[in-house]
Amino acid sequence: MSISVIGANKRYGDFAALDDVSIDIPEGSLTSLLGPSGSGKSTLLRAIAGLDRLDSGTVRINGVDVSGASPQQRDIGFVFQHYAAFKHLTVRDNIAFGLKIRKRPKHEIKAKVDELLDIVGLTVFQKRYPAQLSGGQRQRMALARALAVDPQVLLLDEPFGALDAKVREDLRKWLRQLHDEVHVTTVLVTHDQQEALDVSDRIAVLNKGRIEQVGKPDDLYDRPDNVFVASFLGSISRLNGELVRPHDIRLGRSAEMVYPPAETALDTGVIKARVKRVVNLGFETRVELVSAASGEEFVAQITRGDQNALRLVAGEDIFARATKVPQLSAD
Incomplete structure (x- = not known):
């Protein structure tokens, strides 16, 4: 099912949680x-679910205006950061709960829960x-419970926010695989x-109640509309007056080391810089530097391989060049 939000506005006193927000979410996508x-991201999600009513604007699911419909009428599965599990019920009974209150036949409930x-x-x-479950297992149970009633749309509000980094990474992979299996429109x-x-x-990037940019992950990362999107989709540095990704900066002990043979140091904007700090972060190394010209x-x-070759230490002078500059369409 596709989702369209048109001209959504929501205020809490003087605070504009949503300010004329419009977005189309394609059927079967994970947005x-x-x-x-x-x-405004959670407010937008809750408006789609019908948990928060908009001050003005329209929510459509598969072309049908559901702006005045209750959450139950919208046929939506919702998973919060906190699992909201029924503590007195087993995993199986938690997943079956929505089917039982809808009075589905027992054989149908058994088959769906088994699946x-x-x-x-x-x-x-x-x-x-x-x-008796780990945090990751409880969250998988919550997702299964939401999917049990075959919702038109699955809405996830920071579902992995309370989990540690490794579990979050594992669940991200699992969520992507799950989505590819069930193909339910997911936000x-x-x-x-x-x-x-x-x-x-x-991805839709929101800021101060407005949508800054919507697009495929690679497009937003490589071609952000503005500085906010560029900075929120990853780290950025400023080199020779240009915003660049830290991993797109090449370092070397001479100007010749940091530019291709067909170019010149002048053409490629090579600068001299002093190493302020070197931090090894597992498979990569972060190098904090200060431009000799601008300060x-x-x-x-x-990479750790490059650091092993360069053996950079704080206090020494090296050369740097940006190998790629994101193409900002606006400031």
Whole structure:
């Protein structure tokens, strides 16, 4: 089912949570609403779900205006950051709950729950209670429960926000695989740019109640509309007056080392810089530098292999060049 939000406005006193927001979410897509706290992403999600009524504007699901419909009438599955599990029910009964209150036949409930337990990898844990599960397992149970009633749309509000980094990474991969299996139109709210880049077909970047840009992850990363989108979709540095990604900065001990043979140091904007700090981060190294000409600080990210070859240390002078500059269409 496709989703369209047209001219959405929502205020809380003097605060504009949504300011004339319009967005189309294609059928079967996984779209992330990405932005900082207070940007309006959760308000937009709740407006789609019918949990928050808009002051003005329209929400359409598959072309039908549902702006005045209750959450129950919209046929939407919703998963929050906190699992809201029924503590006195087993995993199996939690997943079956929505089907039971809809008075589905017992054989249908059994078949559907068996299928979902297999999909989310909880078959061996089906007789356990929520307190006996890990955080990641509880969140998978919550997703299975939301999917049990075959919703038109699945809405996820920071579903992995309370989990540690490794579990979040595993669940991101699992969510993408799950979406590819069930193909339900999914909207994910997150403030984590890596999460959005990892799982999404499309990303909408929100800021101060407005949508800054919507598009495919690669398009937003490589061709951001403005500085805000560029900075929120990943780290940026300023080199020779240009905004660049830290991993697109090449470092070397001579000017000749940082530009291709067919070019010249002048053509490629090679600058001299002093190393301020070197931080090894697992498979990569972050190098904090200061431009000799402008005194401006910037950051480069290089591979551990490059660092092993260069052996950079704080206090020494090196040369730097941007190998790629994002094409901003506006400031």
